[in-house]
Amino acid sequence: MAPLKVTKICCLGAGYVGGPTCAVVALKCPHIKVTIVDFNQARIDAWNSPDYNLPIYEPGLEDVVRQARGRNLFFSTNVDQAILEAELIFVSVNTPTKKSGVGAGFAADLNYVELATRQIARVSTSSKIVVEKSTVPCRTAESMRTILEANSKPGCRFDILSNPEFLAEGTAIQDLFAPDRVLIGSLQTPEGKSACESLVEVYNNWVPKQKIFTVGLWSSELSKLAANAMLAQRISSINALSAICEATGANIDEVSNAVGMDSRVGPKFLRASVGFGGSCFQKDILNLVYLSESLHLPEVAAYWRQVVEMNDYQKRRFSKRVVDTLFNTITGKRIAVLGFAFKADTGDTRESAAITLIRDFQAERARISIYDPKVEESQIWQDLQEASPTVPLVDIQKNVTITHSVLEATRDVEAVIIATEWREFKLIDWHAVYAQMSKPAFLFDGRLLVNPDELRQIGFRVSVIGRGETL
Incomplete structure (x- = not known):
């Protein structure tokens, strides 16, 4: 034909x-x-x-x-x-x-x-x-x-x-x-x-023709789920190792670089973070879990489910570290969350780690200021409402403020959280931020963006994911 x-x-x-x-x-x-x-x-x-x-x-x-x-x-x-x-x-x-x-x-x-x-x-x-x-x-x-x-x-x-x-x-x-x-x-x-x-x-x-692969219908459908599951698995694997690094004093950057230099492994998707998000990874893995269970493959389902569970654990672990570091209570304390999108260079907030962190901080009755360069205010309120469906939006808004710059978000706060790896956050004037924060000034880097030694010189107490240095 x-x-x-x-x-x-x-x-x-x-x-x-x-x-x-x-x-x-x-x-x-x-x-x-x-x-x-x-x-x-x-x-x-x-x-x-x-x-x-x-x-x-x-x-x-x-x-x-x-x-x-x-x-x-x-x-x-x-x-x-x-x-x-x-x-x-x-x-x-x-x-x-x-x-x-x-x-x-x-x-x-x-x-x-x-x-x-x-x-x-x-x-x-x-x-x-x-x-x-x-x-x-x-x-x-x-x-x-x-x-x-x-x-x-x-x-x-x-x-x-x-x-x-x-x-x-x-x-x-x-x-x-x-x-x-x-x-x-x-x-x-x-x-x-x-x-x-x-x-x-x-x-x-x-x-080019050599980059166009034609396969059977069922192989094509499964390949998409498989690709996303394998990428998410790499992120959960390096995040699991980041917990070990924090407990032992190892440096997750050094570990991931050493592992990624192996040509059989490669460096991509081996960057530790506060957790993966987006519209695909979690949804597609859960879909794969359901498919495996439907096909009576419980061991396969359990294997892939653990990738999502590790991602949830990473978010919980990070928010707990914030509370523990701030003298075991953040009630009434002001915290700035920099970044609301699930990753840089997109306005997409689906399954964003920031949503989980803010929900956890709200449960501790903290006062939160948010800044993201691309996410619309209406989207932030919608996401926070969906994350806490039993809490009226008017009550959420009593303790959450949406701001329009890093300096506005960090004014008079006791801690700064980097939740999205926006390029803008690499260029922050940390001297100006430190000058207007309450003291001691805490910084929690969930995206491996800052140079902790330089910030400690300014006066910050710095906690970087995957590093076991004491504050």
């Missing part, structure tokens, strides 16, 4: 995956019309804003949208029209962890995937290639195919592909421009392979 030449693409979902991915597809494929759709009018309005005040922050994204929007890149809430016109449809909707019912707390909630699939079947009057872009459990494509075939109109054929994203927030545009690999899974039938080749041709406009 000759592969279909794709000229119109629709992306269902204008979030962190669909927006950047399809914006880059439009930039690199000027001959293809790309329409990104979402039911959220405010989100689409932000994508279409005249001043390019986009709904997500990602370095380089604005430049991509500026070049392609209005040429062959469009953002719309007219979902049906975009589906009707498209030959290839990316499904990039949210797949959060279930909050209730069977598999609550572990399984992926596929409600949005199913709704999107049913809408594709209901609207389509011609054959389509449907591409899973969302991170989904293994064999989700089988469910999608069943729905599509049961609801398709005469003469409509649907081929399903799996094309997981391997983007790191903060470097997503760079990752899309020059990916390590593009993975496309299909049924190993003539029709499936033909559909796969159609998507290969789209990516081949800028990605």
Whole structure:
């Protein structure tokens, strides 16, 4: 079968995956019309804003949208029209962890995937290639195919592909421009392979053929979960060693550098921190745990569950260290938390370590000031409310202040916590910060950003994660 030449693409979902991915597809494929759709009018309005005040922050994204929007890149809430016109449809909707019912707390909630699939079947009057872009459990494509075939109109054929994203927030545009690999899974039938080749041709406009890997559908779905689980496992492993370093006086930087110099291991994702966050790692590992238990593999499930448990332990251990160091009580004390995003160069706060730390400090009745250069105030209040659902927002706001600079956040505080590795925090005027803090002035570095010796010279009492030095 000759592969279909794709000229119109629709992306269902204008979030962190669909927006950047399809914006880059439009930039690199000027001959293809790309329409990104979402039911959220405010989100689409932000994508279409005249001043390019986009709904997500990602370095380089604005430049991509500026070049392609209005040429062959469009953002719309007219979902049906975009589906009707498209030959290839990316499904990039949210797949959060279930909050209730069977598999609550572990399984992926596929409600949005199913709704999107049913809408594709209901609207389509011609054959389509449907591409899973969302991170989904293994064999989700089988469910999608069943729905599509049961609801398709005469003469409509649907081929399903799996094309997981391997983007790191903060470097997503760079990752899309020059990916390590593009993975496309299909049924190993003539029709499936033909559909796969159609998507290969789209990516081949800028990605070398040798970096495009075509595999079976189920291998592609599992590869995404496996990649995130392995990366998170490395972080939990080095964080587990950081606890040993603190107890023995070893230096986690020196240990991770020594380990990372081994070519069999490599240096990436071996940087100790207060814990990993983001939209993928925890969700995908819990999904893998649930999948393992569903397949009656309890030992496998327990293995991967421990990665998440170690991450939770690292956050608890850090907040306890703060309380213990501040003379075993922080009630009424002022603490500055620098950083609220889960990592630098993104406004994403999902599973951010800062949320857990602040919740723990609130439980101790501390007074907290927060500064993050990119996270919106409304997002911070929403996250803190969700973290403490039994506490009214008005009560949270009595003890939490959102500020607009490092100096404002650290005025009259007794301790400073570095929770996100923003580049701005490497350039802080610590003399000015120290001058306006209560004394003794404590600094807790959860991201290995500061030079503790230099700060001790100023007068700070410094605690760095993964180092056992006494204050």
